[in-house]
Amino acid sequence: MKKIISLVLCLTLVLSAVSAQALTRDFGMIKITELMASNGDTLDDSKGKSCDWIELHNTSEDDIDMSGLNLSDGKKNLAKFVFPEGVVLAKGAYMVIFCSDYEEVATLDDGTVEIHVPFKLSADGEKVVISYQDVILDIVTFDQQQRDVSYALKDDGTWAFCDTPTPGAENKFE
């Protein structure tokens, strides 16, 4: 009995050490929530360019270490972009990824991280896929897009065009 109690105690200590860290790699909790494949004047990057963009959302209660997660615009090459070490998406937070056709992870003057990935989104329609080690975790397929109208996830789990884009924030439909 003593052995079992000490084992339980050990396990509790290990578990509390893990939860104290509160930085997981639970990639299944990261969702694609919005995208814009024809960005006119909705959002500029730090260089003043209006690239296509993708929004990701951490739906979990823990900060997620994004390193190793793949992002792509199709299933053929899942790892067009691989998140590097040091990129964390805070619990409940949204992240905007610029699809600029070049790769760059830059820390801006205000401390935020701006990510550019080496592909663009086609306004004629394609896919956005996040994956880890060849396992697709979330995927959205979109058709023809209109300028400055986003394609966004609704509360009921369906996707719809959105006249009130919210890059980096909770989606809003009017």
Ligand SMILES: [Ca+2]
């Ligand atoms: Ca593309």
Ligand SMILES: [Ca+2]
């Ligand atoms: Ca949004």
